[in-house]
Amino acid sequence: MVDYTSTSPRNRSSGWKQAHTQRSKRQKTKAVRYRTSPKREVNVQTVLRIGLDWGAKCVLAAVLVYGLFHGYLFFTTAPQFNISRVTFHGNKTVSAENLYAVAAPVFGENIFHVDLENVLTPIRSDNWVQDVSVIRKLPQSLHIHLQERVPYARLQLERVYLMDHYGVLIALDSGGYDALPLIQAGALDRVELGKPVHIDWVVPGLQAMNSLNQLEAFRERPFNAVRFTEPHHLMFTSGTREVTVRMAVDRLAEGFGNFKMVLEALQSDIATVRFIDLSFADRVVVRDDPAGGAATPIKKS
Structure with a gap:
């Protein structure tokens, strides 16, 4: 069976009218858009400006x-701007002659191009130097400031060394520092100048010695030597070797507190005391003879 679809002339006429109407609307819309768009005019003065x-x-x-x-x-x-002058400040122990020898290569160099690390590095390598800085002083000068290490104690190993309060070994003791505390530490496998000494009790021992010397009873006869004894004790000795104090390494703060208690108990009799043992946890032992003799135990309250 063959099926034919037919369109009447009336329907075809209606379709053409609808299409013509839509086309007219589109053309009118374009015309309106064209008429309402702003006119672009080229302003020669604006472009020139x-x-x-x-x-x-x-x-x-x-x-x-x-x-x-x-x-x-x-x-x-x-x-x-060529460097013609270099000044050093803060050097007391470090030789000025050696410093100027290190700085000699920078003379005649441009002050803006000079490599300052070539000057500072060899100065820092001196064990007496803790810190160093430099300032450019225009037009032709360099100002170099040194901060030297200050000897705080003497450390007796196989030889006697000077040491600062950070525990850094500065140099061999060549004399002139006998007033500094002496730390008797025995011997070490390795000694390196300019580096901290690796002995655990050294710095705490120095701090404890300093605290002891702040007490009124020992300002006239301060402690100036400390040594380690087995199993874990520190022995503090006064300069005249009249008084010896023994403290436990792991209880230094507690021992110092006990020491102040002893001073209050003894009062004027402290001048006769020769040995004080603060290494015990529950008592303090006081002797008139450091080698033995009568002992007076003072228990903690």
Whole structure:
């Protein structure tokens, strides 16, 4: 069976009218859009002004770059900025002659181009130097400031060394420092100048000695030597060797508190005391003879 679909002339006429109406609407919409869009006019004066502004900026940038370049050349090549003077400050032990010998290569160098690390590195390598800094002083000077290590104690190993309060070994004791506390530590496998000494009790022992010497009873006869004894004790001795104090390494703060209690108990009799044992946890032992003799135990309240 064959099926034919037919369209009447009336339907075809209606379709053409509808299509024509939609096309007319689109054309009217385009015409309205065209009429309502703003007119673009080229303003010659505005374009010229913008061009001149950008041209002026380019010229200014070129002049600035040119000036910077030639300024750089002037400051880095002109003889007016060649180093002619180096001064050192803060050096008391470090030889000024050695310092100037280290600084000699920088003379005549441009102050802006000189490699300051070439000067500072050898100065820092001196064991007496704790810190060093440098300031450029225009047009031709360098000011170098040193902070030297201050000997705080003497450390007796196989030889006697000077040590600062950080535990850093400075140099061999060549004399002139007999007033400093003496730490008798025996021997070490390795001794390196400019490095901290690796003995656990040294710094706490020095701090305890300093606390003991702050007490009124021992300002006239301060402790100036400390040594380690087995199993874990520190022995503090006064300069005249009249008084010896023994304290436990792991209870130094507690021992110092006990020491102040002893001073309050003895009062004026402290002048006759020769040995005080603070190594016990529950009592303090006081003797008139450090080698033995009568002992007076003072129990903690």
